[in-house]
Amino acid sequence: MVRNKSASLGLLSSLAASLCCFTPLVAALGGVSGVASTFSWIEPARPYLIGSSVLLLGLAWFQRLRPVKRDDCGCEVSKKQSILQSNGFLAVVTVLAVLLMTFPSYAHVFYAKKKPVEAVATTPTASLKEVEFAVKGMGCASCEPEVESAVGKLAGIQNVKASAVKKNTVVQFDPTKTTIEDIRNAINSTGYTVQNVKR
Known part of the structure; x- marks a missing residue:
């Protein structure tokens, strides 16, 4: 017993x-x-x-x-x-x-693979922007792929790196194809919460 x-x-x-x-x-x-x-x-x-x-x-x-x-x-x-x-x-x-x-x-293994990074024109009118999002709720490394996958589905995303240790997500994107608010909504859709945005 x-x-x-x-x-x-x-x-x-x-x-x-x-x-x-x-x-x-x-x-x-x-x-x-x-x-x-x-x-x-x-x-x-x-x-x-x-x-x-x-x-x-x-x-x-x-x-x-x-x-x-x-x-x-x-x-x-x-x-x-x-x-x-x-x-x-x-x-x-x-x-x-x-x-x-x-x-x-x-x-x-259970999360969608990152889509191939799309080529972003490097003309003077299309410059990349990098933004850091402070994200609440990521507890371990298995949280990172979910956030990266959700953000990676947006148009114009050049690079995305989530870190459970730093409690943040750094996104490099083309501002002519997506917005900071779109990225915030994508992160929030995973159940984690964007607390702060550092531009």
Whole structure:
């Protein structure tokens, strides 16, 4: 019974550790990108949640693999086990927990590839502009591709680089093809919020 609780708590802890990372993807797929940054507050606790997941799953495996109890005559005391108490189920929970904990390292696979940068004329009338947007809600590296993809879909975008560490997005664009307000709206559509614009 303790083994099942340990495995369940380990899985829940793994889920919580990556909640801020895969919520934007789920929200975008569901069409409700406004909830994407709702769990960004969990990001600072991520290392502790991963640590607790590893400890709880380790405890579950220890309890599962420890020597079997024997009665006075030396016979194994065995009880009928449900599927939830099997090694296979614990292995599935462990694999799922590992996938959840490592999600930020492969999250970029689920986001649209950046479109090829369009050629921008370098005539005196068409000069590029670079603007930095302070963005609230990006908690880890898996947030960056979503913002970059949303902004990259706009016309006239030469370069876009989002940074969860710096909490910003730097965009180089042709002002004759798109506006700062269009870029702000594209970033806000991901569920993260533009707080400030540095021109």
